[in-house]
Amino acid sequence: MEPLTEKQQQILEFIVECLRENHPPSQREIAGHFKLAQNAVYQLVSYLKKKGYLVDAGGHRGLRLSEAYVEELAETEGMPLLGRVAAGEPILAEENVESYVTLEALFNRSKDTFLLKVSGDSMVDEGILDGDYVVVKSAARVGSGQIGVVLLDDEATVKRVVVQKHRIALKPANRKAGYKTRYIKRFDKDVRIVGKVIGCIRTDIR
Amino acid sequence: MEPLTEKQQQILEFIVECLRENHPPSQREIAGHFKLAQNAVYQLVSYLKKKGYLVDAGGHRGLRLSEAYVEELAETEGMPLLGRVAAGEPILAEENVESYVTLEALFNRSKDTFLLKVSGDSMVDEGILDGDYVVVKSAARVGSGQIGVVLLDDEATVKRVVVQKHRIALKPANRKAGYKTRYIKRFDKDVRIVGKVIGCIRTDIR
DNA sequence: TGACAACATGGTCAAACAACCATATTTTAG
DNA sequence: CTAAAATATGGTTGTTTGACCATGTTGTCA
Structure with missing residues (x-):
């Protein structure tokens, strides 16, 4: 995307921050924050629109981020998922990055999915270790041979x-x-069969 | 929180939806969507404020969700993390739920954290299986004995x-x-030492 | 030097807006 | 049955807002 001047960058960042908190700023609010005239903001915002960072939904407080810029932001937000890593390149170089994923997206979760902290070593050979969280999808029955969570003697x-x-x-x-x-x-x-284990998450590997 | 009538619920949901898309609705927009007079909305919004779901930041399009309601929403958003599971209770009963976590929160990630898909079985005994994603924190050095990602012969x-x-x-x-x-x-x-493995995620357990 | 982009001020204006009033109907709870 | 709460309409008012005009300054680049 077309580069921004320092002032434009500042304004854009402020707008993004406001949008994150769910209140698109009015031009006057921005002006107030930077101690500018409303009109200075009007102009700067015009630049940001022209450069494709902002889009106007019309109406009051109608500022939106453009799709292109949202995508650019996503690269900062989600975790980069690295594919094949090329030697020589900095590890996070673009050619290494396959996509940017939010962890949420890794599991396409439905309402009845939950986490359960595993205690005990009984599933270590399946790569489920003590302290891991298993991602469980609620289900009254589990296919034979699948890993499931069973409520048994007051214990999951x-x-x-x-x-x-x-x-x-x-x-x-x-x-x-x-x-x-x-x-x-x-x-x-x-x-009682409680659900089916569809994933496993381990944090704090030392 | 105090229960809502059906109409109130509808209005609230519409507002939440709008806020998710970063544009707090004006009363007239809400009215238009439900084919109501502006004033009907004014009243319904008043109820939602009185019941503690909405807060008014003042000014035009000043509607915000109250903290209490945001928290309640989080319970629908994040995955419930179950602690000790009591028999008899429905599995997702409140007493079972320890907290609601977003997966993002499980790893307190910094900018230089990324995912790498593991291929190969060389770490199975550590519970890192073929196809898992390891969560890697960039670092030029790794403490002795820790699990790390090393770039070696063009291969991570x-x-x-x-x-x-x-x-x-x-x-x-x-x-x-x-x-x-x-x-x-x-x-x-x-x-080149690329980073330190701080987590592991397995999706699609069959 | 001259043109241009970026940045800034002050002012005007019509549209959009939240708040409020009076009032009426429907639904709910005691 | 009755009172209160919820839902609805139409109208008024003063404020907030985006857009736009005229104008001025500064820095950059040719």
């Missing part, structure tokens, strides 16, 4: 669920602890 | 980095493949 456990003829097998994944599969009757009152 | 690799006297050891974590540590000279031109 994450296990691989295998549906058999008359029972359900809850298979841990911990080589060291041995694979002590637990079997429960189907339709047991004290057991 | 995730390995445990152990700094020794005259060399750096890159230790994979894959029992099956054997732990074939790779040693590189310190200050080797062809090697």
Whole structure:
């Protein structure tokens, strides 16, 4: 995008800040903030429109960011997702960046998705470690062989669920602890399948 | 919060929607959308203020959401994080929900944080699987023993980095493949430490 | 030196606007 | 049944606002 002068940049940043807080500023408000005449702002805003940073929705307080500029901002906001990393280039060089993603976008979440903090090592061999958060999608049943969250003896456990003829097998994944599969009757009152594990997040790796 | 009538709810939702798109609606715009007189809106908005959903910043298009309501919205927006799950309760019952977190908040990210898609199984024993995204914080050096991203032979690799006297050891974590540590000279031109792995995200668990 | 872009002031004006009044109908709760 | 709350209309008023005009200054570039 066409470069901005310092003043224009300042004004634009102020506008973005205001929009972030959901109140598009009036020209007079901007003028007040920078101790300018309303008209100085009118002009500067005109420049910003001409350069394609702002769009006018019409009406009072009608300033909007242009799509192009919103996109440019997104690159600062979302996390850059790196594809193949080329040697020599600075790591965050454009050719390395595949896209910019918000973490929200990684999981296309619906209303009934939630996080559950995992305690225990029973699923380590599946890459679900103690302290991880599993992303769970609420569901009354889980496909056989999938990893699910089961409410069992007042405790939510994450296990691989295998549906058999008359029972359900809850298979841990911990080589060291041995694979002590637990079997429960189907339709047991004290057991409830809570959901299906669709993701896993680990923070604070040291 | 005090419950809303259907009409009030409708109006509020419309306002929220407008605010999301960064243009607080004027009363007339709302009125137009619902085919009402400006004054009907004035009254309904008054109720919403009285009930604590809206706040008035004064001036034209001065409507804002109250903090209380923003908080309530956050519960719909962020993912609920479940603590100890009580049996009997519906899984998303209030007593189960510890807090509502946006995924953004899980990593307190700075500008130089990015995602890198992992290919390969060399870190499976650390719970970093093929296809996972690692959250990387840019850094020229990595503490000994930490997991880092190293640019090596035109390829970004995730390995445990152990700094020794005259060399750096890159230790994979894959029992099956054997732990074939790779040693590189310190200050080797062809090697660059790119950053430190601070998190790991797995999507699409089947 | 002269042209031009950027930046600035003060002033005017019509449209958009929130606030408020009087009033009427419908819905809800006791 | 009745009173209060909620929902609605139309009209008035004073303020806020964007747009625009005339004009002046400063810095840059040819």
